Amino acid sequence: MNTCKNCKEPSNGNYCSNCGQPTKIKKINRRYIFNEIANVLFVNRGMFYTIKNLLTNPGISIRHYITEDRSRFVKPISFIVVTSLIYTIVNYFFPLGVENYVSQFGSMPDNLEETNQTVLDITTWTQKNSGYTNLFIGLFMALGIKLFFRKAGYNVPEIYVLLCYVFGLTTLVDAVGSIFQAITHLNLLILLFVTETIYITWAVGQFFNEKKVTSYIKALLSFFFGMLILSFLLGLVGVMTGIVIK
Secondary structure: OEEOOOOOOEEOOOEOOOOOOEOOOOOOOHHHHHHHHHHHOOHHHOHHHHHHHHHHOHHHHHHHHHHOOOOOOOOHHHHHHHHHHHHHHHHHHOOOOHHHHHHHHOOOOHHHHOOOHHHHHHHHHHHHOHHHHHHHHHHHHHHHHHHHOOOOOOOHHHHHHHHHHHHHHHHHHHHHHHHHHHHHOOOOHHHHHHHHHHHHHHHHHHHHHOOOHHHHHHHHHHHHHHHHHHHHHHHHHHHHOOOOOO
């Protein structure tokens, strides 16, 4: 008979019948380390399955997760945090942002030349940390979706789960775009923005009703609502900190 190292109760078998802890601690070796890395990246918990479904049937898959089966998808907050981490690492080596626009075209666009450096710093930060920026856009967009789809019956937390998956996928798209931009030396900011806007509209519209055109129109309006609120708040921060637009 074994003794549980956690609660000190006698126990038969591999797990303690009192507290559920393993009665034997596995030796730390290379396999243990590889398993831990896999768990951190959620490879063993459906990361690839989640990405595949978000690419093929995002709205329907997320609706299924919320209303029927939550066992196969990576958890929503974990998904967007991990994808944001991936993007941050990729963007460190292959920057995707305002600095690339400047280096490619030789000068900054007129509207950026007239903007205070602090505002430019904020803009650069949001692009370098698009995953975390998406968390805020998602929060405001969730309010917009609740407004435009108020008869659908979903609450704000459920809508936010939808957006965690959607923005998590677009964050991975940004990571891939960063690498491709570095290889081709093309500026992909506008292309990525258009592609991701289409994807977000498709995913959210499909989530609510894939057969109605109005569903996709409302989804697009909700996205721009979220971006508008975020832009307003960033501008408000600029005013409150004494930033003056030249």
